[in-house]
Amino acid sequence: MTVAHDNLRIAVAQLNPVVGDTGGNLSRAREARREAALLQADVILFPELFLAGYSPEDLVLRPSFTDAVAKARDELARDTADGGPAVLIGLPVREGDRLYNAVALLDGGQVAGQTRKVDLPNYGVFDEKRVFDSGPVPQPLDVRGVRVGVPVCEDIWKPGPVAELKAAGAELLLVPNGSPYRRGVDDERTAVAGARVAESALPLVYVNQIGGQDELVFDGASFALDADGSLAARLPAFKEAIAVIEARRTDAGWRLETGTVAALLPADEADYTACVLGLRDYVEKNRFPSVVLGLSGGIDSALAAAVAVDALGAERVHCVMLPYRFTAGESLEDAAACAQKLGVRYDVLPIAQAVEGLEATLAPVFAGLYRDVTEENLQSRARGTILMALSNKFGGMVLTTGNKSEVSVGYATLYGDMNGGFNPLKDLYKTEVFRLSWLRNRWKPDGAHGPDGAVIPERIITKPPTAELRENQTDQDSLPPYEVLDDILHGLVELELSLSDIVARGHDAETVAKVERLLRIAEYKRRQAAPGVKVSSRNFGRDRRYPITNGFRDTLP
Ligand SMILES: Nc1ncnc2c1ncn2[C@@H]1O[C@H](COP(=O)(O)OP(=O)(O)OC[C@H]2O[C@@H]([n+]3cccc(C(=O)O)c3)[C@H](O)[C@@H]2O)[C@@H](O)[C@H]1O
Numbered sequence: 001m002t003v004a005h006d007n008l009r010i011a012v013a014q015l016n017p018v019v020g021d022t023g024g025n026l027s028r029a030r031e032a033r034r035e036a037a038l039l040q041a042d043v044i045l046f047p048e049l050f051l052a053g054y055s056p057e058d059l060v061l062r063p064s065f066t067d068a069v070a071k072a073r074d075e076l077a078r079d080t081a082d083g084g085p086a087v088l089i090g091l092p093v094r095e096g097d098r099l100y101n102a103v104a105l106l107d108g109g110q111v112a113g114q115t116r117k118v119d120l121p122n123y124g125v126f127d128e129k130r131v132f133d134s135g136p137v138p139q140p141l142d143v144r145g146v147r148v149g150v151p152v153c154e155d156i157w158k159p160g161p162v163a164e165l166k167a168a169g170a171e172l173l174l175v176p177n178g179s180p181y182r183r184g185v186d187d188e189r190t191a192v193a194g195a196r197v198a199e200s201a202l203p204l205v206y207v208n209q210i211g212g213q214d215e216l217v218f219d220g221a222s223f224a225l226d227a228d229g230s231l232a233a234r235l236p237a238f239k240e241a242i243a244v245i246e247a248r249r250t251d252a253g254w255r256l257e258t259g260t261v262a263a264l265l266p267a268d269e270a271d272y273t274a275c276v277l278g279l280r281d282y283v284e285k286n287r288f289p290s291v292v293l294g295l296s297g298g299i300d301s302a303l304a305a306a307v308a309v310d311a312l313g314a315e316r317v318h319c320v321m322l323p324y325r326f327t328a329g330e331s332l333e334d335a336a337a338c339a340q341k342l343g344v345r346y347d348v349l350p351i352a353q354a355v356e357g358l359e360a361t362l363a364p365v366f367a368g369l370y371r372d373v374t375e376e377n378l379q380s381r382a383r384g385t386i387l388m389a390l391s392n393k394f395g396g397m398v399l400t401t402g403n404k405s406e407v408s409v410g411y412a413t414l415y416g417d418m419n420g421g422f423n424p425l426k427d428l429y430k431t432e433v434f435r436l437s438w439l440r441n442r443w444k445p446d447g448a449h450g451p452d453g454a455v456i457p458e459r460i461i462t463k464p465p466t467a468e469l470r471e472n473q474t475d476q477d478s479l480p481p482y483e484v485l486d487d488i489l490h491g492l493v494e495l496e497l498s499l500s501d502i503v504a505r506g507h508d509a510e511t512v513a514k515v516e517r518l519l520r521i522a523e524y525k526r527r528q529a530a531p532g533v534k535v536s537s538r539n540f541g542r543d544r545r546y547p548i549t550n551g552f553r554d555t556l557p
Pocket residue numbers: 373376377380410411412413414415416417467469524
């Protein structure tokens with residue numbers, strides 16, 4: 001029989017796991033537990049599915065993987081025979097033909113308890129019902145004599161599981177999460193956590209992982225709310241951190257001591273930091289030595305280069321200017337100036353021979369035909385091929401740089417500028433690319449490897465965007481002004497508004513219809529596009545999943 005404690009020191013482990021790396025995640029957990037022991041913690045709380053990394057997706061369907069996770073759990077359980085902190089750690093658990101998103105309590109050298117996630121999210125980027133079974137009515141776990149409710153992430157987004165835990169005698173809520181970043185998410189999380197605290201009158205400690213996992217970036221920003229709903233502690237966003245939160249038993253129930261409350265980042269700073277962390281972790285976790293990108297003197301590639309340098313350091317970023325006869329002198333100057341400010345390796349490799357070689361090969365079959373977008377695309381494809389050759393030879397991954405406005409309307413060339421392994425700007429509309437470029441010139445995130453100060457020459461931000469694929473071309477020859485385009489796209493993509501709703505917001509009907517058509521017919525391109533960091537409420541890829549073959553036409557009256 002355990003003796004009831006009158007206080008409980010809870011270490012919150014806001015860490016960066018690697019999906020699938022059970023051995024590495026076990027090592028991370030052990031190191032964090034050693035740190036928690038030094039902080040005299042009674043229990044250490046890890047994020048959701050920590051031993052697997054969130055989100056392991058279909059990997060959990062592989063029995064050899066769940067066996068490896070179980071082995072890591074048992075090793076960690078044996079460690080707890082040392083009398084140090086108990087452990088609450090998330091993991092997938094196979095029980096017969098069922099598979100649960102579970103949390104194990106490890107203490108006294110053994111698995112001392114387990115709880116299973118009830119409410120499996122199955123919307124937006126989440127597909128948990130696809131792989132997991134829903135757990136039974138949850139029961140509190142006995143953590144050193146304290147009845148602790150452990151609802152898992154989505155379990156606090158509706159009232160049910162917390163109400164059941166409270167009814168079953170929970171005195172405190174410890175919540176492991178795998179909650180990806182999207183703009184404004186802090187407000188959403190504090191609202192739902194606050195609602196559960198208000199309903200249950202129980203203090204709540206929320207731990208989230210950090211780091212990039214393919215398209216998703218987890219921002220941490222773990223926090224604790226006292227039983228009266230007040231904020232007792234917050235860990236920094238986008239950084240690993242371990243902090244101890246002290247809970248005390250009082251006559252009125254459990255209460256939290258107020259600890260350090262880290263400031264939240266403003267929205268644009270948070271978006272930029274997410275792009276940096278998402279790219280860094282994609283490159284590091286997939287073990288690329290470096291990245292390579294085409295630097296055109298335009299704003300997209302300049303911002304992508306800045307994000308890459310902040311993520312990896314200048315010595316791991318290779319920028320290549322690939323001029324052709326439509327490349328303006330200004331573009332050459334601007335690209336060189338940007339590379340110089342960022343301190344990256346910069347090469348100029350003219351593409352005329354490659355383009356003319358392709359044209360010569362095609363000449364017999366193109367004889368008598370007008371020049372059109374075909375020839376424009378050859379320039380883009382020559383660039384894409386050259387960048388892929390640099391990748392093959394030196395091992396760096398190619399960055400593709402299309403922003404969300406271009407990705408939406410298909411303003412990009414398949415097997416040309418769409419070549420690449422990862423796109424740090426994929427979920428930023430062009431108007432956001434402009435904002436973040438101004439922002440980066442006056443601010444950089446903590447831990448960024450790039451230089452301080454203005455790294456994007458001002459002319460790159462102020463000149464009219466152009467693909468430079470023919471004489472005097474600008475984006476606005478083919479597209480509405482970006483403020484208009486982005487607002488229409490936001491209505492279509494993020495808000496799923498009808499064409500009439502968007503026209504009612506003050507847009508020209510013909511323009512709205514044109515943009516909707518471009519968005520619809522570019523689905524095939526997006527399906528072949530590289531992944532990129534999600535920062536919005538709805539990204540292309542995991543979130544917005546439209547059919548390519550699609551006979552639906554949304555029409556205006
Ligand atoms: N439903 C479908 N499913 C599968 N494939 C489909 C398809 N519809 C067309 N296709 C294929 O796609 C091809 C057309 O796509 P694609 O070859 O990309 O060519 P396309 O989209 O016609 O041209 C590229 C566009 O990107 C613009 N742009 C803007 C900025 C920068 C750059 C740059 O390159 O630097 C380019 C450029 O001005 C041009 O408007 C068709 O020839 C066909 O093979």
